[in-house]
Structures are given as structure tokens and as C-alpha cells.
């Protein structure tokens with residue numbers, strides 16, 4: 251059974267390794283979130299916002315031309331059609347309602363690609379809450395449109411200038427600012443990372459993805475279970491959402507596409523399961539890329555959302571017990587897959603998502619297998635990167 | 643009974659603990675810095691083990707960590723540098739570091755090495771109390787090492803009692819809602835928190851840290867605790883120092899007066 255235990259562990263991974271200053275915040279969240287989320291009041295507000303504001307359910311789309319090319323039945327779960335352009339908003343809608351119920355007045359968040367930042371700024375605008383987003387200085391450059399969107403939505407965007415100036419550093423900065431403002435502030439973490447209960451809480455808010463896949467696939471194929479589900483993994487929230495209701499259905503293969511950057515052995519990569527070892531990052535024990543001395547290695551990926559040296563503890567566990575299959579997709583291959591999807595199906599994907607598309611070329615499958623690929627986001631934010639790359 | 647216990651048996655007030663980052667500003671400054679801290683009259687030396695992602699630290703200590711790592715500092719290197727420290731340093735020495743480098747070194751090997759070189763205690767800010775009790779307390783006891791927990795203005799009374807019960811050395815009172823180096827000066831609100839904890843009559847001595855930088859803040863903090871800890875302000879002193887020994891002494895003496 252894939253299930254978090256009461257101390258927040260999935261097998262060997264998870265927990266809450268946090269400075270004592272954050273103990274009251276984490277305890278408050280841990281002691282209250284399940285109960286709040288279980289109330290009908292919360293569920294009504296959450297479900298109605300997912301429907302009327304986010305635009306759920308998102309379609310499960312049969313990709314005819316790509317199915318022919320790959321010789322399988324390929325479906326796309328269209329999270330790119332969510333309001334704000336990615337799956338991230340499923341989680342921020344859930345957490346903002348929770349923050350309100352906990353009486354919080356301010357929201358902080360980290361962001362890599364800017365999708366989580368935009369999704370957070372969006373729900374803060376919706377609820378009239380003060381919003382500050384921490385973002386690596388490098389990511390501020392490469393995801394410009396999202397930075398401006400956050401500002402238009404009324405959020406303050408603060409650059410994180412330490413380390414590689416990407417997602418890891420933005421997360422460090424958000425944690426520091428939570429320590430500085432512990433009483434009135436809620437930290438909306440954007441992936442299935444961080445101290446317990448965040449990984450499970452975020453996964454639950456994202457689990458609507460696989461909940462819908464089951465229903466939609468039943469209608470289209472007469473079965474709830476595909477043969478294969480594929481998703482990209484940065485911290486792992488869209489993958490956790492797409493895998494959630496299949497964790498304990500062993501006949502469904504779960505494929506996670508991580509970012510190999512310039513190549514696994516190039517020294518410029520974010521292939522966490524390929525290169526990582528067990529350690530502690532951002533409050534949980536997980537697999538992470540680190541030196542022998544336990545210093546975290548600066549990752550690299552062309553996609554800001556996958557440019558992270560760790561992985562959510564649930565994914566470390568899926569890897570550890572062999573329940574998940576992990577592939578590492580190089581920058582160049584992901585870019586080409588993004589173009590392929592654009593040309594064959596008329597969908598320009600986020601570069602994170604393009605990693606999941608390329609995974610089709612890296613796995614084995616049988617003819618006519620049903621494969622669901624989670625299209626985590628659209629490519630609008632990545633136009634600069636597509637243009638700079640230029641191979642189209 | 644280690645040097646920390648002996649210190650607080652003899653000195654109940656105005657104990658001064660100085661935090662510095664190992665291998666900073668230059669790799670081989672570790673031991674000379676410790677010697678100067680002792681000669682200047684401070685009571686405890688806190689050696690910061692540098693880490694790439696120090697989430698409880700502000701810019702000053704973040705920078706010192708980065709520079710120390712660039713200089714080539716590591717736990718292995720640190721243990722080499724301080725292997726004979728007890729020939730020249732007699733006051734208590736505490737290592738302060740984030741958990742990940744220690745776990746990679748191996749907790750038991752680390753504690754054994756601490757004992758061997760004469761370290762007296764540890765401050766591991768991201769090791770939660772429960773985890774310590776479940777996994778490591780026996781080992782700490784076996785090697786005679788004190789473990790220091792942090793408390794903050796948000797820590798509940800019952801949690802402070804629990805921490806007091808499970809500490810044996812001193813308690814690190816974080817003076818405000820903040821990471822290191824964020825604020826200077828001491829407000830009325832902080833003083834009422836100091837008093838609240840003082841009135842709890844804990845069994846462990848309390849050192850107040852974060853935001854302590856000079857004689858005035860040291861004296862104020864010492865009124866409500868058994869002493870104080872200086873970190874970021876000390877890092878700023880050594881950062882641009884041309885004469886480490888003299889600058890450390892004149893700074894510490896200006897604080898103690």
C-alpha cells in the first residue's frame with residue numbers, strides 16, 4: 251500500500267525536518283487540515299471553485315495522430331486547459347480555502363516556472379489576500395511572462411539571489427520568510443515536497459486529476475484503468491495527482507519523466523532518481539542530488555519547473571520499491587517533443603510537460619496499450635525558451 | 643558532566659557564546675578564530691558547519707556558508723582542523739549544523755568523532771525533538787554530548803517544558819520571529835517573552851540568540867537569561883578583518899566590557 255503514515259513517512263521517505271521556529275505552524279496545519287478538508291463546507295467551496303473558476307473537469311482527449319504514430323491508444327489529460335494554464339491551480343485553490351479557515355491574512359509561495367506563482371497570485375486576488383512570491387533570479391529572467399502576470403494580479407515578486415537562483419533557492423527563501431512571519435502567514439507550497447503534511451496535502455488536492463481520469467476512461471474505453479500513466483516530475487505534484495488513485499492498482503504502470511538536462515552524466519542535470527541519494531531537503535527525507543559531503547548540488551534543466559535537485563518523498567518511495575518507472579529526458583529531446591506535440595495535435599505544451607511526451611520514446615509498451623499522458627501545462631510561458639532554442 | 647555543565651555550574655549569568663562559520667573567511671581560520679574567542683574572554687564557542695541550504699539563516703550567515711564551502715570546508719576537513727584543539731582551547735565547544743551533511747557523514751561516526759576531539763554539544767536546528775528522541779538520544783548520551791534545542795516566541799509553554807525535560811546543556815532562546823541576522827535591538831514584546839520563559843524556572847540554563855550584536859543587547863539579554871549568543875554580528879567583524887586576532891579580541895571585549 252502506498253500511504254503516508256502518521257509521522258508523515260512513505261516508507262523511508264518524508265517526515266518533518268524543520269527548525270523549531272516552524273514547529274507551531276506545521277503542527278497547526280497537521281492538526282487541522284484533514285478535519286477542515288473533510289467538512290462539507292470546505293468541499294462545497296473547493297468543488298464549486300474547481301468547476302466554475304478552474305474549469306474542471308478538464309477533458310481526457312484521445313490523440314489520434316500520435317496514437318497512430320506510436321501504435322498505442324494515447325490520451326491526454328488536459329491540465330493545460332485549467333485556468334492559469336497548468337495543474338498548479340488545483341492545489342492553490344485548496345490551500346487558499348484552508349488558509350482562510352485557519353484565519354491567515356497573508357500568503358507566501360515559492361515558484362520555479364512561475365506557474366505556481368501565478369496560480370497562487372490568482373487565488374489570492376480571488377480571496378483578497380496579500381501575496382508575496384519568491385522566485386529565483388534566473389527563473390525571473392526565463393519566465394518573464396509569468397512574472398508580469400503575477401504582478402498584474404497584484405502579487406509582489408521577490409527575487410531569490412542565492413545558489414543557482416532557481417526553484418531550490420526560492421523555496422529556501424520562502425521558508426525563511428515563513429520563519430520571519432509565522433503568525434498571520436500561510437505558506438502555499440507548490441509541489442509534493444516540504445515537511446509533512448505538505449506532500450500528502452498537495453497530492454490530495456491534485457488527486458482530482460486521477461479521479462477524473464478514472465471516470466472519463468470508463469466512459470471512453472469501458473475501463474477505469476489505463477495500462478500506463480505518464481507524467482513529468484519536478485517536485486512531483488502533477489505526477490502525484492495523476493498517479494494518486496492508481497498507486498495501489500499494480501496493473502497500471504506509473505511512469506515519471508524527470509529532467510536529464512544536458513545529460514545524466516554531464517554534471518548539468520536534474521535527474522534526481524538517477525543521480526540522487528537519500529538526504530534531507532526542505533524539511534523532508536527524500537532522494538536528492540548531493541555531494542559526498544551532503545551539500546546539495548545545483549541542478550540544471552531547460553525547464554524551470556523541473557530544475558530542482560530533489561523529488562517529493564512519495565516519488566522517492568515509488569522509486570525505492572519499484573512501483574514507479576523513472577526515465578530521464580534531456581533538454582533537446584524535450585524541446586523536440588514539444589514541437590512534435592504542437593505539429594501533430596495542435597497543442598504547444600509547457601517544456602516541463604514536453605518531458606512527459608518524450609518519455610513515450612523511452613519506455614516499452616504493447617500495441618494498443620492505453621496510455622494516459624498528463625499534459626500538466628501549456629507553453630505560453632515558454633515562448634522565450636522556444637524562440638531561443640529555435641529548432642522549429 | 644561535560645564542559646557545558648561545568649561552565650553553568652560556575653557561571654549563572656552573562657555567559658557569552660560566539661558563533662562563527664568553520665573555514666571562514668579563509669579555510670585555515672577555524673582554529674585561530676577559536677583561540678582568539680577564548681583569549682578574548684567568551685565562554686562558549688559555537689562552530690557553524692557550513693551548508694548549501696541554511697534555511698534558518700539570513701544573508702550574513704548564508705554568505706559565510708557559501709564562502710566556507712567554496713574554500714573547501716567540509717565536516718571531514720573540520721575534524722582534521724580541530725583534532726588537537728583541546729591543547730589550546732579549554733572552554734566548551736558546540737557544533738551547530740544542518741542535519742544533511744551530518745547524516746551523510748553518519749550520525750554515530752559524527753558523534754564519536756565529536757567526543758574524540760573534545761566537542762561538548764550540538765545544535766542541529768532541523769533535527770526535530772521527536773526524531774531526536776526516537777533515533778538519536780541514546781547515542782548522544784553514550785558519547786556524553788549535550789543537545790541544544792531552540793525555542794521561539796511561538797513555542798507553547800507545554801512544548802518548552804518538554805524541551806527542557808529533554809535538554810541537557812542549555813536551551814537556545816531565539817529572541818524573535820526571525821532567521822539569523824534579521825533584526826537588531828530588543829523590543830518590549832521580546833522582553834515580555836523573555837520574562838515569561840524566565841518565570842517558568844526551567845532546569846536548563848537559557849542563552850538568548852538572534853539579534854544580539856553589542857554590549858547593550860548583550861546586557862539586556864543577560865538580564866533575562868543566563869547569557870547570550872552572537873552570530874551574524876561576529877561574522878561581520880571577521881569578514882573584512884585584516885587582523886583576525888586583534889579584531890576578534892577588541893570586538894568581544896567591547897561586548898563583555
Ligand SMILES: Cc1ncc(COP(=O)(O)O)c(C=O)c1O
Nearest residue numbers: 365484485486487488555626627
Ligand atoms: C506545466 C508544469 N508542469 C510541471 C511542473 C513541475 O511541477 P510538479 O512536478 O510539482 O508537477 C511545473 C512547475 O512549475 C509546471 O509549470
